[in-house]
Amino acid sequence: MIFRTTPARRPALRRVRTTPAPRPLRHRLDPARVEEIPLRAPDGVRLGLTRIHTGDTGRPAVLLLHGHTASADMFLLPETRNLVDSLLDDGYEPWLLDWRGSCRLPYNETGQRYTYDDVALYDVPAAVSHIRAATEDRPLFVVAHCIGSLALSLSMTAGLVPGLAGVVSQGVFLTPKLAGRTSLRMSVAGELLKTRIDHIPVDFRKVGLWSRYTPLFALASRGATCPDPTCQILHNSAWGTGASLFVHENLSAATHDRLAELLGPAPLWILPHLRRIELARSVVRWHETDRRYAALPPNALDAAGRVDAPVLLLSGSENGLWLDSQRLCHDVLAHRQPHLDVRYTEIPGYGHLDTFLGRGAALDVFGHILEFLGERR
Ligand SMILES: [Zn+2]
Numbered sequence: 451m452i453f454r455t456t457p458a459r460r461p462a463l464r465r466v467r468t469t470p471a472p473r474p475l476r477h478r479l480d481p482a483r484v485e486e487i488p489l490r491a492p493d494g495v496r497l498g499l500t501r502i503h504t505g506d507t508g509r510p511a512v513l514l515l516h517g518h519t520a521s522a523d524m525f526l527l528p529e530t531r532n533l534v535d536s537l538l539d540d541g542y543e544p545w546l547l548d549w550r551g552s553c554r555l556p557y558n559e560t561g562q563r564y565t566y567d568d569v570a571l572y573d574v575p576a577a578v579s580h581i582r583a584a585t586e587d588r589p590l591f592v593v594a595h596c597i598g599s600l601a602l603s604l605s606m607t608a609g610l611v612p613g614l615a616g617v618v619s620q621g622v623f624l625t626p627k628l629a630g631r632t633s634l635r636m637s638v639a640g641e642l643l644k645t646r647i648d649h650i651p652v653d654f655r656k657v658g659l660w661s662r663y664t665p666l667f668a669l670a671s672r673g674a675t676c677p678d679p680t681c682q683i684l685h686n687s688a689w690g691t692g693a694s695l696f697v698h699e700n701l702s703a704a705t706h707d708r709l710a711e712l713l714g715p716a717p718l719w720i721l722p723h724l725r726r727i728e729l730a731r732s733v734v735r736w737h738e739t740d741r742r743y744a745a746l747p748p749n750a751l752d753a754a755g756r757v758d759a760p761v762l763l764l765s766g767s768e769n770g771l772w773l774d775s776q777r778l779c780h781d782v783l784a785h786r787q788p789h790l791d792v793r794y795t796e797i798p799g800y801g802h803l804d805t806f807l808g809r810g811a812a813l814d815v816f817g818h819i820l821e822f823l824g825e826r827r
Contacts, residue, residue, distance in 0.1 A: 470496070470556060471486075471488075471556070472486070472498040472521075472548055472552070472554040472555050472556065473521075473553075473554045473555075473556075475500065475522060475523055475526060475554070476523055476526065476527075476528055476711075477526040477528055477534075478528040479502065479526075479534070482503075483502055483503045483504070484500060484501075484502060484503075485500065485501045485502075485503060486498065486499075486500050487499040487500065487501060487580070489547075489576060489577065489580060490576075491550070491568075491572035491573050491576050492572050492576060493568065493572050495550050495561075495562070495564075495568075495572070495573075496555070496557075497547065497548055497549060497550060497552075497555070497573055497576065497577070498522065498546075498547070498548030498552065498554060498555060499545065499546070499547055499548070499577055499580060499581075500522055500545065500546040500547075500548075501543070501544075501545050501584070502534060502538065502543065502544045502545070502546075503543075504538065504543055506541075506543075508588070509541055509542055509543040509588070510541075510542055510543070510588055510589040510590070510591060510615065510823070510827045511542070511543045511544075511545055511581050511585045511588055511589070511590045511591070512537050512542045512543070512544050512545065512590075512591045512592070512593060512823065513545045513546075513547060513577060513578065513581060513590065513591070513592045513593070514533065514534075514544060514545065514546045514547070514592075514593050514594075515547055515549065515574070515592060515593070515594035515595065515598030515599065515601075515602060516546075516547075516548070516549070516552060516595055516596075516598050517595045517596030517597050517598055517621075517803070518551040518596065518597035518598075518716070518720070519551060519553055519652075519689075519713050519714045519715065519716050520552070520553065520595070520596075520712060520713055520714075520803075521548055521552040521553050521554035521555075521712070521714075522546035522547070522548050522552070522554065523554065523711070523712055524595070524712060524803075524806055524807060525544070525546055525806065526546070527705060527807065529702055529704035529705055529708075530702055530704075530705065530808075530809050530811070530812070531811075531812035532806075532811075532812070533593065533806060533811075533812075533816055533819070534546075535812070536812055536816040536819075536820060537820075540820050540823075540824070541827075542591075542823070542827075543585070543588075545577070545581050547573065547574070547577040549569050549573040549574065549577075549598065549601070550564055550568065550569060550573055551564075551569065551597065551720075552714075553712075553713065553714025553715075558714055558715075559649055559714075559715055559717075563717075563719050564720075565720065565723045565736040565737070566597065566600065566601050566604065566720075566723055566724075566727075566733075566736070567604070567723075567735055567736045567737050567743050567746055569597075569601040570601045570602075570604035570605045570608065570610070570746060571605075571608070571610070571742075571743060571745060571746055573601070574601055574602055574605040574610070574611060575605055575610040575611055578590065578592075578605075578610075578611045578614075589615035589826070589827055590613075590614055590615055591614065591615050591616045591617070591618070591823050591826075591827075592611075592614055592616075592617045592618070593617075593618040593620075593819060594617065594618070594619055594620065595620045595621060595803075595805075595806060596620065596621045596622060596771075596772075596802070597622075599619040599620060599621065599622060599623055600622050600623070600626060600727070600733055602617065602619070603619070603623050603624045603733050603750050603757075604733050604735070604746055604747070604750050606756065606757050606758075606759070607624075607733075607747050607750040607753035607754060607756045607757060608745050608746045608747055608750075608753070608756075609756050610745065612758055613758065613759075614758075614759040615759065615823075615826050615827065616759055616760045616761070616762070616822060616823060616826045617759050617760070617761045617762070618761075618762045618764060618819050618822060618823070619761060619762070619763050619764065619776070620764045620765070620805055620806070621764075621765060621769060621771070621772045621775070621776065621802050621805075622772040622775045622776065622779075623761070623763055623775070623776065623779045624732060624733055624750055624751045624754055624779050624782075624783070625731055625732060625751060625775055625778045625779040625782055626727050626728055626731065626732070626733065626772060626775055627728070627731060627772060627773055627774070627775040627778055628691075628693070628728050628771065628772065628773070629692075629693060629770075629773060631692050632688070632691045632692050632693040632771070633725075633728055633729075635690065635691045635692050647663070647718065648717060648718050648719055649715035649716060649717050649718065650663075650666060650683075650689040650690050650715060650716045650718065651663055651715045652680050652683050652684060652689070652709070652710055652713055652714065652715060652716075653680055653710035653715075654667060654679035654680055654683075654710075655710070656710075666683065666687075666690050667679050667682070667683060669687065669690065670682040670683040670686050670687035670690065671686070672686075673686070674686045675698075676698060678706070678709075680709050680710045681698075681706060681709055684696070684709055684713060685698055688770070688771055689716040693770050693771040694770030694771070694801060694802075695713075695770065695771060695801065695802050695803045696770075696801045696802060696803040696804040696807065696808075697766070697768050697799065697800060697801040697804050697808075700799070700800060700801070700804035700807075700808035700809065700810065700811075701804060701807060701808060701809065702809040705807050705809070712807065713803075722736075723736045730749065731751075732749050732750060732751035732752070733749075733750035733751065734748060734749050734750070735747065735748050735749075751782070754783060754786065754787050754790070755787055757787070757790055757792075759791075760791035760792070760822075760826060761790070761791065761792045761793075762792075762793055762794075762795060762818070762819070762822040763776040763777075763779055763780050763792065763793070763794045763795070764776065764794075764795055764796075764797065764805065764815070764818065764819070765777065765794075765795075765796055765797070765805075766796070766797045766799070766800030766801045766802060766804065766805050767796050767797065767798050767799065767800065768799065768800060768801045769800075769801055769802045770801050770802060771801075771802045772802065776794055776796075777794055777796070779792075779794075780792055780793070780794035793822075795818050797814055797815050797818070799814075800814065800815065
């Protein structure tokens with residue numbers, strides 16, 4: 451054969467970047483010690499689980515649960531002494547879950563909708579099972595913030611995560627209570643905006659000066675003392691609800707400048723579930739008839755007798771979002787379930803997020819957590 455024909459080469463397919471992995475964590479740990487585990491929830495949703503290795507297989511494990519729109523990054527702030535630092539120095543092995551409401555997950559703004567039922571039924575139990583398999587009979591504690599803690603309360607009262615050595619809940623647990631104006635704005639905003647947008651953004655640089663979000667930022671800037679629009683929508687308005695997420699002076703300048711990275715856009719489609727929870731003053735299941743969710747109690751507070759772990763309820767005295775929900779939870783449980791081991795500690799001068807993000811949190815807050823864990827390890 452004189453002429454060899456070579457098949458025409460097809461043009462190479464353009465690589466489409468789908469970023470299936472979560473956004474990289476920001477930390478100052480030795481990267482060799484940080485293992486990122488591609489955990490999948492039983493309903494197929496990709497989650498993030500991070501294990502901090504210590505080389506010591508005898509340490510009790512501590513699972514950290516972030517709040518909605520935050521991420522595992524909230525426990526790893528490189529700019530300050532963070533909770534992971536404190537846990538490592540005190541002899542624990544930290545595990546961090548990015549549950550499906552994490553802003554590190556690539557589908558955060560575009561993925562499937564969900565309710566907190568899914569977090570309680572799938573995400574939290576999946577993480578606990580994975581950690582238990584890896585750490586065998588070592589004690590497992592959970593430290594949970596905000597919605598992470600609210601979802602945990604639903605998992606616990608469903609009996610899906612039995613036998614925890616202890617639970618630290620920050621901000622809200624079984625009795626969510628919002629200020630009247632926050633609750634009202636949540637309903638009004640949900641109704642007015644649901645046909646126009648599905649997320650409340652926090653990063654003004656991505657949104658631009660003139661957009662459909664401009665009125666939200668303008669509203670948040672009213673009476674604000676800080677000129678930063680991202681700070682205004684979080685500190686002054688909590689995604690437009692009128693609540694406040696932190697005491698401003700408790701954040702370092704570096705953390706303040708990272709707020710748009712630490713907290714992502716808030717989805718509006720979650721508001722009906724949150725609204726129902728808030729009206730009930732209890733963590734209630736969203737799915738009433740769907741049999742897939744039958745394992746969850748219709749009302750977690752009514753099922754509080756199933757809580758089988760000691761609980762430390764933490765709250766800043768200035769919590770501008772959940773107010774005195776934790777004190778209320780303590781009083782209600784002391785009355786209704788006197789056999790439970792539940793204590794309440796209030797952190798003077800702290801709001802909500804600053805109990806973990808605050809520059810002085812290691813001194814003012816983490817000591818309470820370590821003392822509680824230390825008594826039960
Ligand atoms: Zn500010």
